[in-house]
Amino acid sequence: MDSGLRAVGVVLAGGVGQRMGLGRPKQLATVAGRTILEHSIALFDGSPDIDEVVVLMTPGLVDEARELVARAGFRKVTKVVEGGASRTESTWRALRAIGEEECDVLLHDAVRPLLEPRIITDCVRALRDHRAVEVAIPSSDTIFAVEPGPGGETITEVLDRSRLRRAQTPQCFRLSVIREAYERALADPGFADRPATDDCGVVLRYLPDVPIHIVPGSERNLKITHPVDARIAAALFEASPVPAAFEEEALAGRTVVLLDAGGAGVREAAELASRHGARVVVLSCERDGLRLDDVRSVAKALAGVGRIDHLVLAVAAAGGGGSLMEAADEIVAEAAVAGYLGPVNVARAAYPRLLESGGGLLLCVAADAGDPLGAPAGAAVTALARSLAAEWAGEGVRVNCVTGGGTAEETAGAWLAVLASRLTGQVVDASSGPR
Numbered sequence: 124m125d126s127g128l129r130a131v132g133v134v135l136a137g138g139v140g141q142r143m144g145l146g147r148p149k150q151l152a153t154v155a156g157r158t159i160l161e162h163s164i165a166l167f168d169g170s171p172d173i174d175e176v177v178v179l180m181t182p183g184l185v186d187e188a189r190e191l192v193a194r195a196g197f198r199k200v201t202k203v204v205e206g207g208a209s210r211t212e213s214t215w216r217a218l219r220a221i222g223e224e225e226c227d228v229l230l231h232d233a234v235r236p237l238l239e240p241r242i243i244t245d246c247v248r249a250l251r252d253h254r255a256v257e258v259a260i261p262s263s264d265t266i267f268a269v270e271p272g273p274g275g276e277t278i279t280e281v282l283d284r285s286r287l288r289r290a291q292t293p294q295c296f297r298l299s300v301i302r303e304a305y306e307r308a309l310a311d312p313g314f315a316d317r318p319a320t321d322d323c324g325v326v327l328r329y330l331p332d333v334p335i336h337i338v339p340g341s342e343r344n345l346k347i348t349h350p351v352d353a354r355i356a357a358a359l360f361e362a363s364p365v366p367a368a369f370e371e372e373a374l375a376g377r378t379v380v381l382l383d384a385g386g387a388g389v390r391e392a393a394e395l396a397s398r399h400g401a402r403v404v405v406l407s408c409e410r411d412g413l414r415l416d417d418v419r420s421v422a423k424a425l426a427g428v429g430r431i432d433h434l435v436l437a438v439a440a441a442g443g444g445g446s447l448m449e450a451a452d453e454i455v456a457e458a459a460v461a462g463y464l465g466p467v468n469v470a471r472a473a474y475p476r477l478l479e480s481g482g483g484l485l486l487c488v489a490a491d492a493g494d495p496l497g498a499p500a501g502a503a504v505t506a507l508a509r510s511l512a513a514e515w516a517g518e519g520v521r522v523n524c525v526t527g528g529g530t531a532e533e534t535a536g537a538w539l540a541v542l543a544s545r546l547t548g549q550v551v552d553a554s555s556g557p558r
């Protein structure tokens with residue numbers, strides 16, 4: 124069975140986020156330089172397997188969501204619709220907004236912004252052979268059934284963990300299937316008394332003959348429900364690879380300036396960016412006499428370049444692997460420039476130029492020996508990237524950071540994949556980073 128149907132991603136953002144306790148829906152909170160809602164929409168908008176995106180938004184915030192969609196430049200979002208009082212009501216409103224024509228529908232919690240693109244692909248593929256598809260993972264915790272007991276709860280059963288799966292999203296269906304399940308649910312007076320917490324629950328209850336096929340999810344695809352989840356999500360965004368593979372088109376016609384301050388990977392990045400159609404300008408501290416400890420020197424060098432879409436600062440490893448007390452004065456001074464003064468000066472000089480082009484800055488940390496000079500320098504650069512990303516997110520200037528450790532080719536690949544992505548506030552390890 125090959126559905127060959129239009130695939131519609133539905134981003135359910137109609138909730139109020141009571142358990143999060145922000146006083147505002149959690150999907151509008153910012154993580155890694157973007158709202159959680161934007162991260163989630165971007166996953167579907169950027170997926171080659173998705174044709175259209177429909178967003179369900181909390182009542183009273185629909186206009187804000189529409190503005191956000193317009194500002195972010197999402198191209199596949201066709202509708203932003205007011206959500207209902209419960210998750211299932213929001214789903215039902217989404218189904219009505221999609222219309223009558225048969226299609227595949229992928230219903231996703233807006234508050235799962237860390238979904239990997241491969242899961243979307245796997246779901247769309249699975250829908251060729253199955254009319255209902257769910258993303259789930261095994262449980263690493265033992266799960267109990269409980270009942271109220273004296274002074275609290277008591278365990279009544281230890282469930283067989285090998286048969287249990289934790290439900291994630293997207294939950295995916297042929298439109299006619301999920302629509303029929305909901306029509307039956309809404310006609311059942313008992314549905315309101317025992318509402319479903321997910322869409323598979325509605326299908327299983329009202330169309331029990333439709334098998335729901337499982338696609339493996341991932342631990343990373345967490346649902347931001349409580350405050351601690353937002354902190355975990357922020358850490359995952361910062362530490363783990365940007366999910367998007369290299370976007371073929373993203374660098375074409377763009378100007379990439381590689382500021383070579385002795386970091387590895389500059390030559391490889393120049394070749395790779397050129398192959399992807401970018402105009403590449405390499406400014407070298409050694410060859411061009413550019414001084415990172417002098418903001419005017421950096422600004423002067425950038426002034427000669429014209430439009431700058433992406434600027435990469437590749438610094439040499441700070442420190443020398445020796446003890447602090449043995450380090451020569453010039454090694455200490457170089458570490459301070461590589462780890463702090465240089466990136467700050469480059470950021471200050473680059474900001475007005477990147478503002479003009481709505482572009483991005485990438486700060487690259489060379490692998491260091493983990494010594495008392497190198498380690499703090501690396502930490503300072505990553506902290507600067509995160510902090511600038513938050514400060515400049517409103518202006519559309521992105522700041523990311525790639526840390527060293529990979530081969531020159533891996534490092535260059537990681538740089539360019541980060542540049543090509545639309546993310547900000549990323550700290551990516553080149554040795555396991557994006558490809």
Ligand SMILES: Nc1ccn([C@@H]2O[C@H](COP(=O)(O)OP(=O)(O)OP(=O)(O)O)[C@@H](O)[C@H]2O)c(=O)n1
Nearest residue numbers: 135136137138139140141142208209213233234
């Ligand atoms: N009326 C609702 C309720 C929830 N959702 C969406 O369903 C997803 C999962 O819901 P949940 O984590 O429970 O979000 P909230 O309902 O906002 O949280 P809470 O229950 O703590 O208020 C979220 O993306 C949420 O926005 C929805 O579209 N419409």
Ligand SMILES: C[C@](O)(CO)[C@H](O)COP(=O)(O)O
Nearest residue numbers: 210232290291292320321346
């Ligand atoms: C759909 C879901 O995310 C699957 O785990 C979950 O059931 C949503 O529950 P919530 O209480 O609406 O967050």
